[in-house]
Amino acid sequence: MAFSLFQDLKLGILGGGQLGRMLIQSSFDFNIDIAIMDPDDQAPCSRIASRFKVGSLKDYTDVYEFGKGCDVITVEIENVNTEALRQLELEGKKVYPQPAVIELIQDKRIQKQFYKDHNIPTSPFILTEDRNEVMRHADFLPAVHKLGREGYDGRGVQMLRQVEDISKAFDKPGVLEKLIDFQTEISVIVARNPQGQVRTFPAVELVYHPEANLVEYLFAPAKISPEVADKAEKIAIDVITKLDMIGLLAVEMFVTKEGEVLVNEVAPRPHNSGHQTIEANHTSQYEQHLRSIMGAPLGDTAALKPSAMVNLLGEEGYEGLAKYEGMEESMAVDGAHIHLYGKSYTKPFRKMGHVTIVDEDLDRLKEKADFIKNTLKIKA
Amino acid sequence: MAFSLFQDLKLGILGGGQLGRMLIQSSFDFNIDIAIMDPDDQAPCSRIASRFKVGSLKDYTDVYEFGKGCDVITVEIENVNTEALRQLELEGKKVYPQPAVIELIQDKRIQKQFYKDHNIPTSPFILTEDRNEVMRHADFLPAVHKLGREGYDGRGVQMLRQVEDISKAFDKPGVLEKLIDFQTEISVIVARNPQGQVRTFPAVELVYHPEANLVEYLFAPAKISPEVADKAEKIAIDVITKLDMIGLLAVEMFVTKEGEVLVNEVAPRPHNSGHQTIEANHTSQYEQHLRSIMGAPLGDTAALKPSAMVNLLGEEGYEGLAKYEGMEESMAVDGAHIHLYGKSYTKPFRKMGHVTIVDEDLDRLKEKADFIKNTLKIKA
Missing domain, CATH: 3.40.50.20 (Rossmann fold)
Incomplete structure (x- = not known):
């Protein structure tokens, strides 16, 4: 070529x-x-x-x-x-990704059915047409109710622990997914180019914000056994191959206490769980996406050092022109890389930026991530 | 603040x-x-x-x-x-850098005199007004004759090994610098912010193209002893402090066989000898320059891994709309990062891009750098 x-x-x-x-x-x-x-x-x-x-x-x-x-x-x-x-x-x-792949992923119901039909491990689920149907499956709780379409960045997902919660269920086509008592939530980003070359990034660990349902922290590599990591990478490759997709795919997975790995959901594009690759890996997820869709050889995905990532979300209770507090203190943290997204307007939980911290000492990584999370605030 | x-x-x-x-x-x-x-x-x-x-x-x-x-x-x-x-x-x-610093550096004669006046180790030199004056100092050869002003990217520098070469000497104000029989040519990039904080990047080793007088290869870290590295960093800090400069300063130095470190010249801005910091160091020289001039704390300069850098120069004998050969093979090299500069027109030795290679194995680093140098060609 x-x-x-x-x-x-x-x-x-x-x-x-x-x-x-x-x-x-x-x-x-x-x-x-x-x-x-x-x-x-x-x-x-x-x-x-x-x-x-x-x-x-x-x-x-x-x-x-x-x-x-x-x-x-x-x-x-x-x-x-x-x-x-x-x-x-x-x-x-x-x-790229192909329209058929985007359509499949746009609808969480079809996505979930795809996993089932293609022997990709995922949590048990029931497709629901409306809130009444959720009610009829009350014995399936605790479960997560997801809107089939239009959910994004934490919207369109409800936790239904008990019958009383069903009033929060969506009254539109959705999917009721058995609540998984997972030990770890991980993500593997995989890329595939038109030549059929496939490469995965090492699995990372995600910690979600309890209220906003957004990634709050990320640690790379995930604290999982080599066997689980291997299983997760194989699953990610299996998904992108069975989708016959070209581009970058983020595969979010649950790791259960028994070491089972279940696909939660996927995103056919660069993803919040791959921001840290800019500094911490040989090739960033962004470059990898470009390589894959432009038909180039895929880049080296190995990590240079362990890393953590903190999302910078708009502070609760503030809406308006963004003001950044704690920038100076955060910039003074060795190994910290601030990324602001050029958004002038903030509102609660809006993704305004992220910070990647690279450090070979895992405890210090956590300390630095906590420090930045508690120091860098976006108010109005 | x-x-x-x-x-x-x-x-x-x-x-x-x-x-x-x-x-x-x-x-x-x-x-x-x-x-x-x-x-x-x-x-x-x-x-x-x-x-x-x-x-x-x-x-x-x-x-x-x-x-x-x-x-x-x-x-x-x-x-x-x-x-x-x-x-x-x-x-x-x-x-930033301050106009006075830029003026000093614009004129290699004043720059050289500054080193002498401030006890910064540098090679012996003679200021020359014209070619006749160079001739009068023929006994000072072998020497490098540099044009006082307007030299850039290899222009304005002549090697005068013997009397016959003096016909190539500049017939304008210049500086005749004793040719140093150096072992290694290194560069230390140092930054200083308005608060007075100073940080150096680790010394890197430069290999110049014999004809074009441009950096051809760079290796980081430089193969020098810790004592020499320490001496070089101290000199870089000494120079930026004595210049009272704010911003980023690249200090190019010769290391003699005796382990002496002599300042060759400086550039008060991001420099060719710092490109590899984008991938190989916690903070890139570009971010460090922005931090220093914007009054922010300086970033961590430590390297994550060893690296090499190859300049992509326009191939000799080609001038016109640039065509890139060997891109695919070069992109397939693990740990290689290609940077093209968005220049549509190529000419011999024009800096069209660079490639950084990150690899912890130093031999492999050299092999990969050679492979890319021999593979990626910019023709017209």
Whole structure:
């Protein structure tokens, strides 16, 4: 293959949030020409993309017209118009991840059924059409009720521990997933290119914010046995291969006390559980995504050192123009790397940035992560 | 200090080449608002800067008008109009490095005299006004003749081994430096912020291209004894402190066979000898430069792993629209990170990009660096 690829292909990204922003940061190294479309003219990519178009990601015409001007089209959010992407694919555009994969992942019901149909280990579940149907399966509780479509960043998920909680269940098509008494929640990011090459990043451990249902801390590597790590990597490879997907896939999994590994859900794009790869691994998840969709050889995924990641969420009780407290103290922490997302407006739990800490001493890593979490505050 | 700093201050950079480009890449992490001025509307920063102005860096009015719209002004090239910078400084703008430091460094004669006057070890030298004066000092050969002003990227330097070579000497004010029979050529990058904090990066070893007088390879850490490394770091700190400079300073030094360390020359900005810090060190030189001039605490300079850096120079005999050969093979090298500078036009020895290789095995590092040097070619 002649490698004019990176010089001559125009890449279009649907979505201009922080993931797109970090993709752009990475893309400079390869002279890739990137266009971004996002509905928000103040999106994190708006000031840094060489071409930025305001448009609806769910609108057929907007997506189609945007894609027409590109050679390769990818997403940094799943919630996009896939009909337009299918048409673009028919017209010869490279759309990675493929529209069929995006559609499958857009609907948590179909996603869950896919695991079952393809012998991918996942928690027991029941598909529900409305709240009444959840009520009929009250004996299945404790369970997690997920909205089939449109859930994102903690929205569209409810914990149903007892019958009284069912009033919180969604009154729309959803999936009721048996609550797993897991020991650890992990993520393996895997990439696959059109040549069929597949590479996984080492498993990381996720600690979720109890209220916001967002990743609060991440530790890499995950504290799991080599056997469990191996099992998790094999599952991630199995999922991306069975999806026949090209691109980057984050596979979130539960590790039970018995060492069982169950797929929770996946995201077909760079993911919150891979931010730390920018500093801590040979290749970042962003570069890996670009490599995979541009048809390049995949990069070395090995970690250089252990790392932790803390999401910087908008402080509860504050909404308005963002003010950063504790920046100086946080910047003074050796091995800490601050990433702000260029969002001027904060609101409770909004993802405003993240901090990666690299340190070979695991205790110190935790201490530094705690310090930054307690020091760096985003208020208004 | 309230850390609104990074939110509210506008940073202006004089020069829009690859160093500015990598500064911009780094700046996104801190939501820094950057404006760039460069005479070339196709400069590497032109497509990625949120504000890009075409203007002459040597013109008083262009520099002054550009600086007026900024709060902090820095450079990615020394060859700028310092009169305008002095005026901006008088008007309360933060100009880092300070105009006085830039002026001193702009003239290799003054720079060399500064070392002598401040007891900074450097090679013996003679200031020369014209070629005739070089001839009068023929007994000082072998020596390197450097043009006082305007030398850059290998231009303005001549090796004078014997009397016959003097015809190549510059017929303008220059400095004749005794040729040092060095064992190793090293560089220490040091940063200093307005609070007076100083931090050095570990010394790296430079191998120059014999013809182009450009860095061809770099290895980090340098193969020098801990005593020599310590001496070199102390000298770098001594230089930046005696210059009373704020910002980032690359200090290039010779290590003689006797373990003597002599300052060759300095650059008051991110430097070719610090590219590898992006992947191989906790803090990159670009982030460190931003931290120092924005008044933030300096970052951790420790290396994560050994690394090598290869400059990607335009292939001899080719001039025109750049075509990259061997990209795929080079991208397949584990631990290799390619950085292209967004230059569409190549010519012999033009710096088109660089590749950093990170690997803990030093022999393998050298092998990989050689492979990439022999594989990745930029033709037209």
